[in-house]
Amino acid sequence: MTLDAAVYDESKIKTLSSLEHIRLRPGMYIGRLGNGSHPDDGIYILLKEVIDNGVDEFIMGAGKTIEIAVGEEGSVRVRDYGRGIPLGKLVECVSVINTGAKYNTDAFQFSVGLNGVGTKAVNALSRRFEVTSFRDGEFARAVFVAGELQEEEKGLSKEKNGTLVEFQPDPAMFPDYTFNREFIRKRLKRYAYLNAGLHLDFDGESFYSEKGLLDLLEAETSGTQLYEPIHFRDKTIEFAFAHTDNYGETYFSFVNGTYTNEGGTHLSAFREGLLKGINEFAGKKFDGEDVREGVVGAVAVKVREPIFESQTKNKLGNTDIRAGIVAVVRDEVSAFLYKNTELAELVIDKIQQSARVRKELQHVRKEAKAKARKVALKIPQLKDCKYHPAPGKPSPSGRENMIFLTEGQSASGSIVSARDPMTQAVFSLKGKPYNVYGQPLATLYKNDEMYSIMRALDIEDSIGRLRFDKIIIATDADVDGLHIRNLILTFFLHYFESLVKRGHVYILETPIFRVRNKEETIYCYSDKERTEAEKKLAGRGSKRRPVEITRFKGLGEISPKEFKQFIGPDMRLQQVDIDTLSEVPRILEFYMGKNTPDRREYIMAHLV
Incomplete structure (x- = not known):
């Protein structure tokens, strides 16, 4: 027996160019690919990488404006007014990995893109990529197709110094992609907040912040903060925070101009410095949980050589900066409180109130845990999955687990039968959950169902212990389902x-109609889709065929065999998102509060 396919010799060794490797293993460089329906999809990472270069120029004091445009066909144009890429190295800087000025700390003291990969990844993953650099009356231009250089040009120019990048993500890498302009706007808002003085122009709208993180905090906590935010800024660190009446703690953390949604060393150091600063001022040893309860904070640091967990820069790993950040935050918080005694009293009152609430909750929590142990060692409504990510660490690429929160036994039965038991868990609600709006935290421990959900997710002590990558609400598409x-x-x-702010909560979209004839079945998620499917399957004239239309009244009516495709790799999920924290009280008061006449009037006015 011969095994020619297994022959291992010199002919099997292959050397890939920089851009070939990016196209072969895109996940190593930009994380997920996606189609633009999620803010972390690859097309937004490509846009971010190009904008980052303009932000780096601003940080170095060159160029105060970045212009961004996205065409209807998915093309992108980014123009900065920095120093421009050195003309003689233009091609290398956008096509050869580990080439760039960001290794030179004289040229770039604080840069996001230190690994020299960003723009190369954009080039490699674009159908067409064009870069033009303008420097001191001259220009250089290069055009690439799928990472391959097509043409170069040099000459004289009257344009202002800077760099123009135009690209179109490759549909072969990003099938059926579309840019969500709201995702882009949110990213540009954050760029503006942590780069005070930078103008970002997009779709005729200018994003600009004069006060930096203080503006961000004002926007996020407007109407909910207990006092004017405390703010500090120097050349390498900026932070702002305020207490609110919300539960838990919420932070926005940044490194060298980019948002680190998973935090990292700088965030943990800020939290520690905040605790030490307040304790130093008060001359007491408050518990960290009490000091940070209700805090909304933002921290941005500039690090000469940042170490990120991946090219997508979600989490900072530098350990050498920790002590310095702790010391600065501690000293500045303590000094601020000494200088502002009335504000300091509000801070201490809030902490003492949080301590009292926590102590009052201790016996309630103890009783709830004892009651849960008597019922069962396991959570009775939970059908768990086998795989869970390590707490506080991102899941390996391509492997995510999820929990479906469903209503009733029939719906959960379909999902349990159709699910992948390795990565998909199911929690079955007994009925309509209790309306907790305006209820104290103790209510959570006294309500069996809510307490069981918290236990299933393992978020009682910390959101960071969440056992699932995605929490998916799966309810019927009727009035009762929407209420649940x-x-x-x-x-x-x-x-x-914070679960919502971090993007963990989703809504499962399931079909409302099944339209079929003898040859084909189409599942429809709206009346419009049903009408189109009916026309398609019925045919025209003498070739008209009978069409059967079924309306699913609930999830339990969909057979497990059918349901499997709706919770498979192509499942339709709608991520729950809130623009700012300050929106939450207003939204909850309107939809879940006691203003029944106003709500009824709104519903009737918008009823279709």
């Missing part, structure tokens, strides 16, 4: 707001 959905969302927004 709102009650679950109220539970998360009221007690565990």
Whole structure:
């Protein structure tokens, strides 16, 4: 027997160019690919990498404006007014990995893109990539197709110094992609907040902040903060924070101009410095949980050589900066409180109130845990999955687990039968959840169902211990189902707001209609889709065929065999998102509060 396919010799060794390797293993460089329906999809990472270069120029004092445009066909144009890429190295800087000025600390003291990969990844993953650099009356231009250089040009120019990048993500890498302009706007807002003085122009709208992180905090906590935010800024660190009446703690952390949504060393150091600063001022040893309860904070640091967990820069890993950040935050917080005694009293009052509430809750928590142990060692409504990510660490690429929160036994039965038991868990609600809006935290421990959800997710002590990558609300598409959905969302927004802010909560979209003939079946998610499917399957004239249309009244009516495709790799998920924290109280008050006449009037006015 011969095994020619297994022959291992010199002919099997292959050397890839920089851009070939990026196209072969895109996940190593930009994380997920996606189609633009999620803010972390690859097309937004490509846009971010190009904008980052303009931000780096601003940080170095060159160029105060970045212009961004996205065409209807998915093309992108980014123009900065920095120093421009050195003309003689233009091609290398956008096509050869580990080439760039960001290794030279004289040229770039604080840069996001230190690994020299960003723009190369954009080039490699674009159908067409064009870069033009303008420097001191001259220009150089290069055009690439799928990472391959097509043409170069040099000459004289009257344009202002800077760099123009135009690219179109390759549909072969990003099938059926579209840019969500709201995702882009949110990213540009953050760029503006942490780069005070930088103008970002997009779709005729200018994003600009004069006060930096203080503006961010004002926007996020407007109407909910207990006092004017405390703010500090120097050349390498900026932070701002304020207490609110919300549960838990919420932070926005940044490194060298980019948002680190998973935090890292700088965030943990800021939290420690905040605790030490307040304790130093008060001359007491408050518990960290009490000091940070209700805090909304933002911290941005500039690091000469940042170490990120991946090219997508979600989490900072530098350990050498920790002590310095702790010391600065401690000293500045303590000094601020000494200078502002009235504000300091509000801070201490809030901490003491949090301590009292925590102590009052201790016996309630103890009783709830004892009661849960008597019922069962396991959570009775939970059908768990086998795989869970390590707490506080991102899941390996391509491997995510999820939990479906469903209503009733029939719906959960379909999902349990159709699910992948390795990565998909199911929690079955007994009925309509309790409306917790305006209820104290003790209510969470006295309500069996809500307490069981918290235990299933393992978020009692910390959101960082979440056992699932995605929390998916799966309810019927009728009035009762929508009401249950709102009650679950109220539970998360009221007690565990950070789960929503971090993008863990989703809504499962399931088909409302099944349209079929003898040859084909089409599942439809709206009346419009049903009408189109009916026309397609019925045919025209003498070739008209009978069409069967079934309306699913609930999830339990969909057979497990059918349901499997709706919770498979192509499942339709709608991520629950809130623009700012300050929106939450207003939304909950309107939809879940006691203003029944106003709500009824709104619903009737918008009823279709």
